[in-house]
Amino acid sequence: MSPQKKLQGWYQIHKRDLPFRKKKQAYPIWVSEVMLQQTRVNAMLPLYDSFMKRFPTPESLASAEEEEVLSYWKGLGYYSRARNLRKAAIFLVQNYNGSFPKDLNLVLKLPGVGNYTARAILSIAYDLPLAVLDGNVKRVLSRYFGYTENILGSKADTDLQQKADDFLNKDHPGDHNQAMMELGATLCLPESPKCLLCPLTDSCYARIHQKTGEIPLRVKEKKQIQLSAEILVFDFKDKILLVKEPKMRFLKEMFHLPYGFIGEIPEETYEPTSFFLALKELFPSLLALGKFKHTITHHKMEFSVLRQSLKERTQVETLAKNFGVESKWVQLSSLDREFPSSLASKVKKFLLY
Ligand code: SF4
Structure with missing residues (x-):
């Protein structure tokens, strides 16, 4: 048989x-x-x-x-x-x-x-x-x-x-x-x-051959993870919104531009936060400025930069508060200092034209 x-x-x-x-x-x-x-x-x-x-x-x-x-x-x-x-x-x-x-x-x-x-x-x-x-x-x-x-x-x-x-x-x-x-x-x-x-x-x-202990061979190789993300620039007068979200996969210890991963998400830890999703819902017509690539360890990411100029800032601040997210407004010129990541300088390039 x-x-x-x-x-x-x-x-x-x-x-x-x-x-x-x-x-x-x-x-x-x-x-x-x-x-x-x-x-x-x-x-x-x-x-x-x-x-x-x-x-x-x-x-x-x-x-x-x-x-x-x-x-x-x-x-x-x-x-x-x-x-x-x-x-x-x-x-x-x-x-x-x-x-x-x-x-x-x-x-x-x-x-x-x-x-x-x-x-x-x-x-x-x-x-x-x-x-x-x-x-x-x-x-x-x-x-x-x-x-x-x-x-x-x-x-x-x-x-x-x-x-x-x-x-x-x-x-x-x-x-x-x-x-x-x-x-x-x-x-x-x-x-x-x-x-x-x-x-x-x-x-x-x-x-x-009495090799059940040896087969299969499992040697972990650190797998590259491809991610797509959106990073949001909200400006009010001459200032830009930064937030601090404790639940983020990256940058959780610092104030940063709001961002979230989109498309195919490989693991739960990369899921966009409820705050990010609520921001996107509140501002459905963000202006696309362009894209750039960014790498953090074995994560290969492509960021889309989206912008929204605000007439008033309380709506965004209230939303942040409701989701337990800290927020603050900073000058574009001090963005790299307030958000000390190479992400800041990559985004800044789109804002200076
Ligand atoms: S397939 Fe697995 S369980 Fe079956 S004989 Fe081979 S090693 Fe044993």
Whole structure:
């Protein structure tokens, strides 16, 4: 019997009875996959149930207010994922009548949907022959095939995706993907894998060569993080607004120009603050002055400079106060002194023309 068939047989006996696996429908699978990116199944299930009761279809999610969607995301963190989920639901309703396109490249265009999620949805809901690669699957594949290179290295994903594609059971791609993930989560554990119970034990390289302790090799390389940000210049008469926000990822110890990260946010710590979002809402037509690049350690950022000249300053000051943010007004000529970061001089260049 082929290893794929053994795996399929094992999965049919050992699969967990999970609500999102009951029907082969893209929407519940999508919601569950996004939730599972940040929490374990048992912790996620009650939150999943209440989310699905309130938003049972892409249409119901698309027509809900963002705030309500976020309130159903409480306990899961990474609120940008909930925002993207809603945005993607709106996109699906507007462009595909609320259903998922059966095409990897089209699904990858949805906000917040990466390679893993797209492949999981399409293989599980539509049985498209697309192999998934998550942390569990990488561990199983590297042990099974004896992949001895660093699985955190830059080429590992390409190498292991190739192995995952070759190993895929094309008759049952959805079940196969879930079986691989389940195997990694329950038997092929990082420490002390339960090889005697494993359906792949006869042909597994690491088991045969007693190398389960060495494979996979994990050597952390500091990954470069790409970020897009907006930095805001509010001027009143000849002065500029600086703020001090304790919740910021960078510059939290100093007065600085208000800024926030936008677009794809890699981790919760980079999410824009509520104060920044409220400022953007209060001034929806900020004038774009230009862009510049900025690097802080392994963060590569692109900042857009946006400006608003104010007729009065109390509105902004009150907003800052309401969000517990300190504010002050400084002369442009003293900006570098008051905001001692190279960001200040980069922004200043746009203001001197
Ligand atoms: S035999 Fe052991 S090491 Fe190999 S895939 Fe199964 S659990 Fe993992």
